[in-house]
Amino acid sequence: MPVPPLDPDVAARIARLGPPVSMRDRGFEAVRADLEAMPPPDDLPVMANIEDIVIAGPYGDIPLRVYRPETGRPAPVVVHLHGGGLVMGSNASFEPLARQLAAASGATVVGVDYRLAPEWPAPVQLEEAYAATSWVAANADALGVDARRLAVLGDSAGGGLAAGVALLARDRGGPALLAQVLLYPGLDRDMGAASIVSMPDAPMLLRDDIDYLHELADSGSSGPLDQYRIPSYATDLTGLPQAIVVAAECDPIRDWSERYASRLRDARVQTTVTRYPGVFHGFLMRPENSARAMLAVAEIGALLRVKLDCLLPFR
DSSP, X not given: OOXXXXXXXXXXXXXXXXXXXXXXXXXXXXXXXXXHHSOXXXXXXXXXXXXXXXXXXXXXXXXXXXXXXXXXXXEEEEEEEOOSTTTSOOTTTTHHHHHHHHHHHOOEEEEEOOOOTTTSOTTHHHHHHHHHHHHHHHTHHHHTEEEEEEEEEEETHHHHHHHHHHHHHHHTTOOOOSEEEEESOOOOOOTTOHHHHHOTTOTTOOHHHHHHHHHHHTSSOOGGGHHHHSGGGOSXXXXXXXXXXXXXXXXXXXXXXHHXXXXXXXXXXXXEEEEEEEEETTTTSSGGGOHHHHHHHHHHHHHHHHHHHSOOSOO
């Protein structure tokens, strides 16, 4: 099956980018630099407060960026783990998505600048994501947030980290998470998935890009933590927080998202899964460029707002 038709505004954006060049050919350092050099949009949602803080982590200091859409009450809180294949990305380059999600959900969003591969091999990224989430829960009063209404959210590779943090939180006895939000998450290593086989030249993420990023991110195998670092390897998904799973129709790793969502449901985890047509992997990173992406942000924010306002006394 070829790549499904793109939405018109998405297709126009892809056309402006020109023929794709693989990340391997460009080199991850150049891809990193280009991502950080992208100028921010002019019309980002206004936050009541944005604060940069630094916390102590297992491998050194971890920078956090706190986006508060409003102040004056203990707000629900969402820990955001950015995408980029665990090899690129930062709080700065993913600020547009973080601010859109904060505005749409009404939650305080805390971005995590975890260390990147290959300089920092696995499982550094997962352990820093877990450490940051634990710190947010333990320091909720100082942050002005409600630790009872804590969610973890990630996009792409960050979605894999978010799912891994949910598994670790269950197995390490905390922190208590109310929800996990997985946006086109990198959950697997199955390169034989039908969506990958059928869309090797998908826009924004080529099959070879996936291989290349995995080579870099997996350069230091974490052994016993693999079932958390690569959540599809986990054999037990019971007892996890309710999930919001987002898949993109024109994303080669779409099947990973939808298979994991199906497994969550089979494990009796309340799960909402939505496949957005006409969009590609990473379509939410700059949502202002796509009408479908803005719809998705509004829907994700509304659903997250409801879930964070309705405390279940059980799983």
